[in-house]
Amino acid sequence: TKKKDLIYSNRGMTLEEEINSSNEHYLSSGRAVIHKKPTPIQVVKVDYPKRSAAVIREAYYRQSSTTDYNGVYKGHYLDFEAKETKNKTSIPLSNFHEHQILHMKRCILQHGITFVLIRFSFFNRVFLLNSSYLIDFWEDTMNNGRKSIPLAFIEEKGIDVAYGFNPRLDYLDAVDKLLEHTNK
Amino acid sequence: TKKKDLIYSNRGMTLEEEINSSNEHYLSSGRAVIHKKPTPIQVVKVDYPKRSAAVIREAYYRQSSTTDYNGVYKGHYLDFEAKETKNKTSIPLSNFHEHQILHMKRCILQHGITFVLIRFSFFNRVFLLNSSYLIDFWEDTMNNGRKSIPLAFIEEKGIDVAYGFNPRLDYLDAVDKLLEHTNK
Numbered sequence: 001t002k003k004k005d006l007i008y009s010n011r012g013m014t015l016e017e018e019i020n021s022s023n024e025h026y027l028s029s030g031r032a033v034i035h036k037k038p039t040p041i042q043v044v045k046v047d048y049p050k051r052s053a054a055v056i057r058e059a060y061y062r063q064s065s066t067t068d069y070n071g072v073y074k075g076h077y078l079d080f081e082a083k084e085t086k087n088k089t090s091i092p093l094s095n096f097h098e099h100q101i102l103h104m105k106r107c108i109l110q111h112g113i114t115f116v117l118i119r120f121s122f123f124n125r126v127f128l129l130n131s132s133y134l135i136d137f138w139e140d141t142m143n144n145g146r147k148s149i150p151l152a153f154i155e156e157k158g159i160d161v162a163y164g165f166n167p168r169l170d171y172l173d174a175v176d177k178l179l180e181h182t183n184k
Numbered sequence: 185t186k187k188k189d190l191i192y193s194n195r196g197m198t199l200e201e202e203i204n205s206s207n208e209h210y211l212s213s214g215r216a217v218i219h220k221k222p223t224p225i226q227v228v229k230v231d232y233p234k235r236s237a238a239v240i241r242e243a244y245y246r247q248s249s250t251t252d253y254n255g256v257y258k259g260h261y262l263d264f265e266a267k268e269t270k271n272k273t274s275i276p277l278s279n280f281h282e283h284q285i286l287h288m289k290r291c292i293l294q295h296g297i298t299f300v301l302i303r304f305s306f307f308n309r310v311f312l313l314n315s316s317y318l319i320d321f322w323e324d325t326m327n328n329g330r331k332s333i334p335l336a337f338i339e340e341k342g343i344d345v346a347y348g349f350n351p352r353l354d355y356l357d358a359v360d361k362l363l364e365h366t367n368k
């Protein structure tokens with residue numbers, strides 16, 4: 001089982017790196033077209049040196065107005081956010097932002113498939129959670145509800161995402177389950 | 185007709201600015217969720233001044249691996265590129281890049297709706313052209329075909345996009361026509 005340990009162990013990749021690597025696999029195998037949205041950057045000053053590329057000399061990170069990833073899979077628009085937590089019993093809602101929730105709601109109204117991939121780092125477990133649950137928790141919180149989503153809830157309502165070799169994180173398998181469930 | 189001239193005239197906006205403004209309108213009116221993808225930037229050096237935001241001090245523009253815009257509309261994944269030309273009779277294929285064509289092909293395989301919005305600045309006319317035509321021209325060019333798409337072809341096979349007040353450029357109206365056509 002040494003090889004298996006090597007293959008399946010989490011070799012210090014962040015959740016985003018795992019998703020990016022899975023997306024490359026999906027892209028090259030023709031399974032889906034999903035990309036990380038670049039971080040928006042506000043460029044203030046640019047130098048244009050002769051005979052070489054423009055150099056940005058002053059710029060600032062801006063808050064994204066949407067989520068981390070989007071793309072197309074089997075005719076569906078997919079849109080999702082990736083979050084990891086070191087917590088062992090829940091994921092705090094402070095990991096999410098109002099504009100992400102709003103964006104997800106808007107996508108749902110257009111019949112997009114929106115979800116969150118949540119990693120509990122301590123257990124090295126990843127779940128796909130339909131955004132509608134996140135939105136419910138978010139709105140409860142606004143009304144003095146709980147400030148986090150319990151792992152127990154995610155285990156019940158979410159879909160397990162398995163680690164593998166390639167793709168590293170086969171989250172489209174979980175999306176298939178989500179779609180099956182939605183079509184019933 | 186002075187007011188009409190004012191409203192419908194092209195007040196020096198670029199095609200991208202017109203599309204961005206239309207997208208804001210679509211977003212706030214709940215008609216669609218479509219965003220410009222941020223330009224990818226390779227960050228090399230960042231300063232972290234005390235008590236203020238991180239400042240990027242060296243960074244470079246990177247070539248995007250995809251297209252300008254994507255999003256979701258009535259359950260459809262939309263993905264498109266915006267191009268303007270000053271030419272009067274055709275749009276040179278040199279306006280497009282291999283990776284954009286590849287990306288469009290991949291999206292089509294996943295049943296996404298992909299197209300190009302082309303503005304002929306001289307006439308101030310905008311057309312939506314299904315990517316499949318662009319791909320055909322592109323592949324012909326590889327086989328020593330023509331190096332541009334004639335305006336006459338675009339007038340015949342493309343869909344006219346009308347200028348208006350708000351949205352500035354109602355390209356979703358042209359998408360509706362495209363979808364009708366596709367469903368026939």
Ligand SMILES: [Mg+2]
Nearest residue numbers: 068081082083
């Ligand atoms: Mg994230």
Ligand SMILES: [Mg+2]
Nearest residue numbers: 252265266267
């Ligand atoms: Mg463009």
